[in-house]
Amino acid sequence: MTDQIKTFCTQLRKEDDSFEYARKMVEENHITREQLLKLVCEDCNLLNSMAVKKCVDYGLFSAQDLIDNGIDRNFVDMLGMESEDVLPDSGYIECIDWKAKEVYFWGIPSSGKTCALGTILAAARGGNVARSMRVEKCQGQLYQIILSQIFKRENFYCILPGRTSVDSNFAIRTVLEDMQGNDHPVTLIDMAGELFCATLWNEQGKTENLKERHKTALEEFENMLVTKKSNNPKYHFFIIEYSEDDKKYRGFDQDVYLEHGLQYLFEKGVLTDANNGLYVIVTKTDLVQRNTPKGMDPNDYLTQCLEMRYPNFLNLLNTYCGRFGMSGGLPIPFDIGEVCFQNLCQVKTERAQRIVEILMEEHHPNVKKKERKGGFRLKWF
Ligand SMILES: Nc1nc2c(ncn2[C@@H]2O[C@H](COP(=O)(O)OP(=O)(O)OP(=O)(O)O)[C@@H](O)[C@H]2O)c(=O)[nH]1
Numbered sequence: 001m002t003d004q005i006k007t008f009c010t011q012l013r014k015e016d017d018s019f020e021y022a023r024k025m026v027e028e029n030h031i032t033r034e035q036l037l038k039l040v041c042e043d044c045n046l047l048n049s050m051a052v053k054k055c056v057d058y059g060l061f062s063a064q065d066l067i068d069n070g071i072d073r074n075f076v077d078m079l080g081m082e083s084e085d086v087l088p089d090s091g092y093i094e095c096i097d098w099k100a101k102e103v104y105f106w107g108i109p110s111s112g113k114t115c116a117l118g119t120i121l122a123a124a125r126g127g128n129v130a131r132s133m134r135v136e137k138c139q140g141q142l143y144q145i146i147l148s149q150i151f152k153r154e155n156f157y158c159i160l161p162g163r164t165s166v167d168s169n170f171a172i173r174t175v176l177e178d179m180q181g182n183d184h185p186v187t188l189i190d191m192a193g194e195l196f197c198a199t200l201w202n203e204q205g206k207t208e209n210l211k212e213r214h215k216t217a218l219e220e221f222e223n224m225l226v227t228k229k230s231n232n233p234k235y236h237f238f239i240i241e242y243s244e245d246d247k248k249y250r251g252f253d254q255d256v257y258l259e260h261g262l263q264y265l266f267e268k269g270v271l272t273d274a275n276n277g278l279y280v281i282v283t284k285t286d287l288v289q290r291n292t293p294k295g296m297d298p299n300d301y302l303t304q305c306l307e308m309r310y311p312n313f314l315n316l317l318n319t320y321c322g323r324f325g326m327s328g329g330l331p332i333p334f335d336i337g338e339v340c341f342q343n344l345c346q347v348k349t350e351r352a353q354r355i356v357e358i359l360m361e362e363h364h365p366n367v368k369k370k371e372r373k374g375g376f377r378l379k380w381f
């Protein structure tokens with residue numbers, strides 16, 4: 001790839017209207033139509049489906065060109081379909097007053113929490129790791145139903161849901177039945193990434209980021225998690241969104257949010273209990289292979305990225321697990337399947353099945369674990 005093309009791709013990712021930028025660059029002869037087509041097909045997440053649709057409608061390339069260059073026909077057929085805001089847009093969890101393991105997902109906006117949850121639900125309903133999953137009457141029941149319609153089953157083609165707003169927080173009360181017929185009550189809690197970030201903004205006086213909705217959501221959230229805290233075991237899944245560059249959100253880096261979030265939950269006393277688990281999920285790892293330098297093992301590449309960008313967060317989390325005898329501690333790779341044009345997906349539950357297994361595992365608290373010395377290297381690909 002020439003430097004000029006590299007710069008074009010970097011700029012394209014930054015543009016709000018990527019179609020408009022691509023059109024201009026083609027018409028001003030900075031890039032040919034063939035080059036654009038090749039780039040869009042080689043990295044099928046370079047443009048979102050709306051931008052690709054506009055390119056087709058405008059005649060920069062055709063739908064058949066996309067298919068001829070290796071894009072799955074099903075994704076091309078879905079190009080006109082808009083992503084709808086189908087998920088309920090407000091939800092408030094007052095307290096959790098039933099006995100069940102609580103599972104939280106923490107991470108910055110767009111890191112992939114909701115998609116991960118959707119795929120985990122599909123994995124739990126798929127019959128491969130759990131015999132069955134039932135959902136009990138709860139605040140997050142409609143949320144669960146809609147999410148399960150999107151992430152319907154293995155290989156299902158779907159349009160990914162949009163963002164979760166700060167006041168949309170749902171608790172889904174489920175019972176997972178393992179392959180031996182034992183029940184595991186588990187509550188899956190989907191929080192908005194904005195809420196996670198708001199804990200930092202609030203402490204650092206970033207008032208320009210904090211709207212009234214954030215403040216109310218924060219208050220309700222502390223009430224649920226701290227004041228009305230349950231005695232249930234709690235599994236916290238921290239999400240690192242894999243990306244080629246340092247990921248930023250409203251002025252702060254992802255590692256800053258993660259470290260702060262970990263510290264915040266620690267200080268609030270909700271993190272460290274021997275019955276708890278602390279895990280790290282690295283989402284969007286389907287993008288790793290594309291970015292791995294030629295001749296390098298993608299496992300080494302991803303390990304290196306994590307150790308370079310998140311050493312303190314990963315070590316801190318691992319230390320807590322060791323010291324307090326909690327389960328977890330090491331990063332787990334994750335993806336939701338084949339993602340194309342950023343918001344179309346063919347669901348694959350292979351990675352999510354591992355999470356379902358973790359949710360059903362028996363944890364033996366207070367067995368002091370050896371803290372990890374030095375680095376880690378996991379086999380992912
Ligand atoms: N390539 C790829 N993209 C993904 C994956 N998971 C999620 N995405 C993309 O990331 C976007 C955001 O994912 P969400 O699950 O909505 O993110 P979130 O963490 O719930 O965001 P908030 O609700 O705003 O906190 C999706 O619309 C997809 O475009 C994945 O496994 N691979």
Ligand SMILES: [Mg+2]
Nearest residue numbers: 113114163164
């Ligand atoms: Mg979400």
